[in-house]
Amino acid sequence: QVTLRESGPALVKPTQTLTLTCTFSGFSLTTPGMCVSWIRQPPGKALEWLALIDWDDDKYYNTSLTTRLTISKDTSENQVVLRMTNLDPLDTATYFCARGNRGRGSAFDIWGQGTMVTVSS
Amino acid sequence: SYVLTQPPSVSVAPGKTARITCEGNNIGSKSVHWYQQKPGQAPVLVIYYDSDRPSGIPERFSGSNSGSTATLTISRVEAGDEADYYCQVWEITSDHVLFGGGTKLTVL
Numbered sequence: 221q222v223t224l225r226e227s228g229p230a231l232v233k234p235t236q237t238l239t240l241t242c243t244f245s246g247f248s249l250t251t252p253g254m255c256v257s258w259i260r261q262p263p264g265k266a267l268e269w270l271a272l273i274d275w276d277d278d279k280y281y282n283t284s285l286t287t288r289l290t291i292s293k294d295t296s297e298n299q300v301v302l303r304m305t306n307l308d309p310l311d312t313a314t315y316f317c318a319r320g321n322r323g324r325g326s327a328f329d330i331w332g333q334g335t336m337v338t339v340s341s
Numbered sequence: 342s343y344v345l346t347q348p349p350s351v352s353v354a355p356g357k358t359a360r361i362t363c364e365g366n367n368i369g370s371k372s373v374h375w376y377q378q379k380p381g382q383a384p385v386l387v388i389y390y391d392s393d394r395p396s397g398i399p400e401r402f403s404g405s406n407s408g409s410t411a412t413l414t415i416s417r418v419e420a421g422d423e424a425d426y427y428c429q430v431w432e433i434t435s436d437h438v439l440f441g442g443g444t445k446l447t448v449l
Binding site: 257259266267280283324325326327328329332333334 | 342372374378383384385386389390427431433435436439440441443
């Protein structure tokens with residue numbers, strides 16, 4: 221059974237750095253075709269893709285946020301970490317991680333439950 | 342930059358057919374995936390690669406993609422289908438995942 225679970229702080233101050241961890245099970249990020257993305261959703265708004273990392277350690281970023289984002293993986297721990305710098309209240313959102321299994325163009329077939337992050341002083 | 346346009350809302354009576362569109366320039370040349378999201382829940386994949394259905398998704402859900410429009414069709418709509426629906430593509434020129442703005446399906 222494939223599962224993903226997001227973890228991180230619920231409250232972050234403006235200008236601070238956010239670090240989110242996606243811990244997964246049931247698959248390996250060393251298997252060709254596997255990838256993990258981060259997606260966020262501000263309250264009442266649409267989904268917004270943030271970043272993707274694949275089995276070959278290729279990384280892709282939302283071009284409007286690329287200067288603030290870093291995605292990395294720890295295959296031994298089955299984790300993917302997203303780091304976002306210079307937080308703003310507009311970054312308040314639920315952050316999801318999701319798996320793709322056919323490379324970067326694949327659908328996200330399994331999602332985590334999401335973690336709500338509030339940016340406020 | 343590439344944009345996916347969905348109608349903000351679609352309403353349909355129970356038992357009827359709902360069609361949710363996703364428009365984009367030559368979207369027929371891309372692979373489109375569709376997600377259903379109910380309030381307070383994570384999205385669920387309902388159609389992938391234009392028209393394939395994951396296991397566990399009812400046959401009432403189908404998809405098509407041609408020209409500038411991809412369509413998610415839900416036949417014999419039930420109250421439990423009420424949700425937000427999002428289309429998604431991989432935009433190869435920018436190496437970017439794109440989501441549409443979402444469509445709220447209301448079952449009357």
